[in-house]
Amino acid sequence: MNKHKKLALGIVFDALGYIPFIDIVWAPLSAYLMTKLYPGKKGKIAAAISFIEEAMPFLDIIPTFTLMWLYTYVFSSEKEIIIEVS
Secondary structure, three states: OOHHHHHHHHHHHHHHOOOOOOHHHHHHHHHHHHHHHOOOHHHHHHHHHHHHHHHOOOOOOOOHHHHHHHHHHHHOOOOOOOOOOO
């Protein structure tokens, strides 16, 4: 999945987190989705943060998916290498 699709999905997932009264379902689902979007150690750490953020009252305003995207593609020194095969 390219980085632009991940950003679009992240924005949608962050918006879903703003819906009141679905936190009990959304917290574990957001953690699972975070691990699928960002595999590896960073994804697991982000998933734990996402779960806590969604499960705790009044922390829903933090755009965890968007922040993870920014960390991965803007601020991290590791860059994604895309190889296209014709």
